[in-house]
Amino acid sequence: MKNERILISGASIAGQTLAYWLARHGFQPTVIERAPRPRSGGQGVDVRDQAIQVAERMGVMPQIRAAAADVAEMRFVDARDRGIARIDMARIGDKHGSGEVEIMRGDLVGILHDANTGTVEHFFGESIRSLEQDTDGVTVTFENREPRRFDLVIGADGMHSNVRSLAFGPESRFVRHMGHYFAFGNTGSEYGQDRTMTVFNTAGTMAGVYRSGNHAQAKAYFMFRSPQRDYDHRDPAAERRLLTDAFADRTDWRIPELLAGALADPDLYIDALSQVRMDSWATGRIALVGDAAYCASPASGAGAELSLIGAYRLAGELTAAGGDHRIAFRRYEQTHRELVERKQKIGPNLRLMAPKTRIGIAVRNTIARSPLLESLAGVERIMAPSTTATLPEFRPAPSTTAS
Template sequence: VTVTFEHAPARHFDLVIGADGMHSHLRRLAFGPEDRYLRHKDHYFAFANADGRLGEDRWVTMFNTPGKMIGIYRSGNHAQAKAYFIFRSEQLNYDHRDVAQHKRLVTEAFADQPWQPARGLLAAALTDPDFYFDALGQVHMDSWSSGRIALVGDAAWCASPASGAGAELALVGAYRLAGELAAAGGNHRLAFTRYETGHRSLVDRKQQISPNVRLMVPRTEGGRCLRDALVRLPLMKAAGAFERRLQARAAEPLPIYHRAA
């Protein structure tokens, strides 16, 4: 593959692997425009650092108004907490690299929140240098490779933060890709095919996130009341434990790869 750089001389590579996120520049160059693959899931979100003294340890504390959610989460492993902002919206036209524009969009979405702590969370989030904002989107592709170019991570299959599986998918996908390349002994076509065959089913399962978003961000006040009533039922805790056991049983062991002789 001949690669031309903006600030360096052109170079030649045996393979090119794109791991540059949901808005992958390499995917656009090698596979086509972003709108072919990126599916908007009707919401936007922002993350930022928050005061660790706020919120309950190992809990997500949420405040909802119709179509919006502000939350704070403490993992128990860090002194700091994370603030979450999610709002429902049709697809917006904005520059995903323009942080100042991102902050304006979040400010406009949550300026009218009646919950007093929300104002403090928002003010602190807007000053955080690690403030992050993007659409709740997913990447769906028929193939993650083309010739000697392949994609991995969010560039290939972003499931969105609502899936809770971004790190899992990225690590497992990278492991499979590297392992298959080693095992194929230089046959990249075989390696790419096996990588996709082995990883596709896990990606498909983790991209099924719709119920999660509806629970976190009910569209109406009635939906919020119904959600709150359901989560107070003792049955919900048992159902959650049962689901975790099912997931553990369904987990497939990863192959052990050996470099081809």
């Protein structure tokens, strides 16, 4: 088989899934991750439709269901914490769902990492300094270790992908700001109701408490409208200033307590709501997968789904092509792009979570109190093109040659 030595930058959902399938198909993946350990933070993510098939074929779907966030209700409150509207998420899921599971992002990463233990080489606390590709491979220099040669390099390193910047160009060419920032982190476990996401809005902002049924820890959730800010996203102090500037002078509802708890969390996640749009996900021997290539933004609810399916397809196409990256990368884009483009067409999620005006909040509350929301959820399920078709089983090409 050609191109067996493959470097994967990023040890999150896409990177771990890709490593699993590459190893299973006989490749030799190496995973590097800038963080010192698997990242445990992040919000709830959805494993649904074809992503369920990927997880089932990996044998991890039972663990995913056991660790499900199990949030049953979204509750909207006023400044006195009085309920003004609610969405019965469990009822909508039971009536219109297809077996999908919401799980905390850190829990999913942990499950996928465990699935690779003993079969995939990992280096944490490491990142790529430079990439130099030629007709035979890619020379990679690292921040902390000696240079190495790989046959292929895959960037699975998120929206702010280092691999993308090195191989494709500056982030400004590909990342589209969607007018909002959000933050998600631990806060006092005494806040919120079990199995509930509690939301408080003012025009253009949202503060909330997320309480998973399978976790005692409460999570603070913030969202606010803002033009794009110029700051170093790898500077925790700069990130925290974004959140502080937006909410530090707020004394309404439980915002001061939630903000204090979130800012004290070392794994606090803060970023822009953005999408990644690219004409191609590959250049020569370097390709991208997951948010690095096609982030749909947290507002889509599709990040984990696209990462799991995309990684499965990329590994599978390399297998079917006998390691020929020219064929595999092209087929990967051809088979996965339609789903990506559909998921990047964000529906009403932003208007639901952070209405722009007081009138918008009132309209959202009216809809949430009526049977209309459940009906709309059903219509959306019916009208959406199916993504539950069976994924192909990838097998080696009939005639493969040694690299």
